[in-house]
Amino acid sequence: MNIEIDTHSHTLASGHAYNTIREMAASAAEKGQKGLAITDHSIRMPGTCHIYYFQNMRIVPRKMYGIELLLGTELNILNESGEVDMSQGLLAEMDIAIASMHLPCYEGECTREKITQAYVNVMENEYVDIIGHPDDGRFPVDFEVLAREAKRTKTLLEVNNSSLRPEGFRINAVENCRRMLEECKKHEAMIVLGTDSHVDVDIAEYPYAYRILKEVDFPEELVANRSLEKLKSCLKHTFF
Ligand SMILES: [Zn+2]
Ligand SMILES: [Zn+2]
Numbered sequence: 001m002n003i004e005i006d007t008h009s010h011t012l013a014s015g016h017a018y019n020t021i022r023e024m025a026a027s028a029a030e031k032g033q034k035g036l037a038i039t040d041h042s043i044r045m046p047g048t049c050h051i052y053y054f055q056n057m058r059i060v061p062r063k064m065y066g067i068e069l070l071l072g073t074e075l076n077i078l079n080e081s082g083e084v085d086m087s088q089g090l091l092a093e094m095d096i097a098i099a100s101m102h103l104p105c106y107e108g109e110c111t112r113e114k115i116t117q118a119y120v121n122v123m124e125n126e127y128v129d130i131i132g133h134p135d136d137g138r139f140p141v142d143f144e145v146l147a148r149e150a151k152r153t154k155t156l157l158e159v160n161n162s163s164l165r166p167e168g169f170r171i172n173a174v175e176n177c178r179r180m181l182e183e184c185k186k187h188e189a190m191i192v193l194g195t196d197s198h199v200d201v202d203i204a205e206y207p208y209a210y211r212i213l214k215e216v217d218f219p220e221e222l223v224a225n226r227s228l229e230k231l232k233s234c235l236k237h238t239f240f
Helices: 021-030 051-055 088-093 114-123 143-153 173-187 206-216 228-234
Strands: 035-041 066-076 098-100 156-160 191-192
Touching: 021 035, 035 114, 051 088, 114 143, 143 156, 143 173, 156 173, 156 206, 173 206
Parallel strands: 035 066, 066 098, 156 191
Antiparallel strands: none
């Protein structure tokens, strides 16, 4: 399978990543990608940038080294109501938004019922395009409900290559990812592959994601970022 755009990456602005926007774009171009989504951590993540970074993002060119850049954010889901750490007004200006659970930022209870509720509520957000790493077993989730609601709300579910690394810090990620993919097949919910790169060399490398997709015989037509145009048509954010 060929993926034309990596939907999840971080720059120096995130505070624990190591390259600039220009370096990330150059790496994606070298690897023959057509696009790259840069999704720096939103403001509740310790060490990340100020809200001004996101407010000023309109000045950055969306074309570099012949590839298209989608500049957005990885939001923190804050509670079971599905609140996130960016206003709807600013979220509307992003090219792309991922919403994820992160331990330092989630203030709700970590029961399966509450986490599932948080995801369901955040997927109702008209500017949340993707749920990031829902495979993280530290945040248990009902994958049947997740896939069904993802389909209904046109939210993409992420297969996160970093979660699936043998040295990954997320719990039960491989098993959870497998279960999620089975439910996505059943409910015809769309997914994306994201590397969650925090360094340029990791962009567009999906060895673990490919392996698991093959294992579950996942249908290619449900992978939104096989093409840049397909991805753009699947995002809730619109492009003119
Ligand atoms: Zn990070
Ligand atoms: Zn994340």
